[in-house]
């Protein structure tokens with residue numbers, strides 16, 4: 001009997017190649033333990049509200065009224081909702097073609113794409129065209145659509161930073177392309193060395209790979225580094241010289257925890273560089289409401305902006321977006337609210353600023369607590385989280401631990417993270433899920449546990465780690 005179409009053996013081989021460690025073996029084991037009644041601290045996903053972060057008030061009030069417009073007709077609505085919330089809700093409803101239940105244009109609501117363009121102009125100081133901004137169900141869907149557009153066959157290579165966020169390796173596998181790694185330098189606080197990148201391209205070409213695109217994740221996930229202006233200039237010049245499209249994943253642009261390297265968009269530097277590069281290098285930039293001090297992961301609000309793509313290519317991207325009919329409309333409204341928050345003088349302004357400032361200041365504090373905590377542990381070294389939401393300590397595993405792991409058929413960092421999970425309930429992602437240099441091991445955790453929980457989490461980590469090292473050291 002030949003296998004049925006959806007039997008495993010007859011599935012699309014690219015589907016089978018996909019791996020996504022953020023919800024991989026450790027997450028599945030943690031979920032099992034949770035079902036058995038063990039208290040689990042899920043720090044494997046950058047999911048702020050799941051770890052207790054409260055949503056910002058203003059956006060939730062606006063979307064509540066958009067979801068239930070009949071409340072706007074209630075004479076008491078002004079007792080519950082500030083006037084600027086009511087006005088904003090009416091504004092967004094007027095942009096839709098029948099409220100939140102109606103499909104929007106496949107590229108997203110024009111009025112919200114205009115708000116995003118205005119945000120980009122304010123941020124970068126250069127004009128932005130709403131026609132080149134597409135809204136998506138989270139940045140993930142935008143990244144996947146653009147990678148699918150670029151990859152023609154397995155000979156097409158995508159330059160990806162290693163350690164990388166496994167959306168990229170998973171999507172490249174799914175679309176049948178080739179991942180071309182460029183290693184970040186842990187000793188230089190995960191710095192990007194363009195000479196290493198150039199070497200990676202040369203090696204790929206020797207194998208017959210046509211390198212087509214370069215991904216930067218700025219600030220980095222899982223590594224947390226922020227790219228300097230000089231780095232961005234180097235990268236853009238490199239893409240110009242090597243004829244690469246730059247995919248700038250900037251979803252953590254609000255998550256900056258140091259003052260030396262503030263966020264600068266790739267798009268701004270591209271314009272700053274000037275001709276011919278500013279008009280030649282093709283760039284796609286990604287953003288989302290899932291991160292920053294919003295953390296609205298479940299709303300699935302993302303966008304990408306295209307720079308220097310020919311009109312015919314943009315039309316093809318529009319055509320494929322049309323197949324999915326419409327990005328979800330509530331997520332689009334969250335995007336509009338994120339890029340166009342309350343202004344000074346608005347009724348909701350002071351509360352909005354107080355809430356968002358408090359979240360960012362706390363994240364900055366937690367980044368320090370976690371980095372210092374890891375660096376106080378035996379055989380653990382950890383770069384500071386300059387941005388994003390993660391800590392990615394290097395765990396220097398004794399040879400005996402590595403041998404024991406191999407005998408158990410586990411990658412050494414998976415073995416360590418499983419032991420950590422069993423002993424403490426802390427659910428992390430092994431560094432092997434993000435890629436790392438041979439023989440060097442890490443784990444990724446988030447800096448999201450609350451300030452009050454952080455000390456106890458770090459001390460239970462330290463207790464486990466130091467006992468583990470004691471057990472396996474010669």
Ligand SMILES: Cc1ncc(COP(=O)(O)O)c(CN[C@@H]2CONC2=O)c1O
Pocket residue numbers: 022044045046047137138139140141165167217221249251287288289290297301302
């Ligand atoms: C670098 C990067 N790009 C895109 C996304 C996707 O964002 P959307 O929610 O808008 O699709 C994530 C999510 N970060 C995952 C989710 O939580 N932990 C992670 O590493 C990310 O870290």
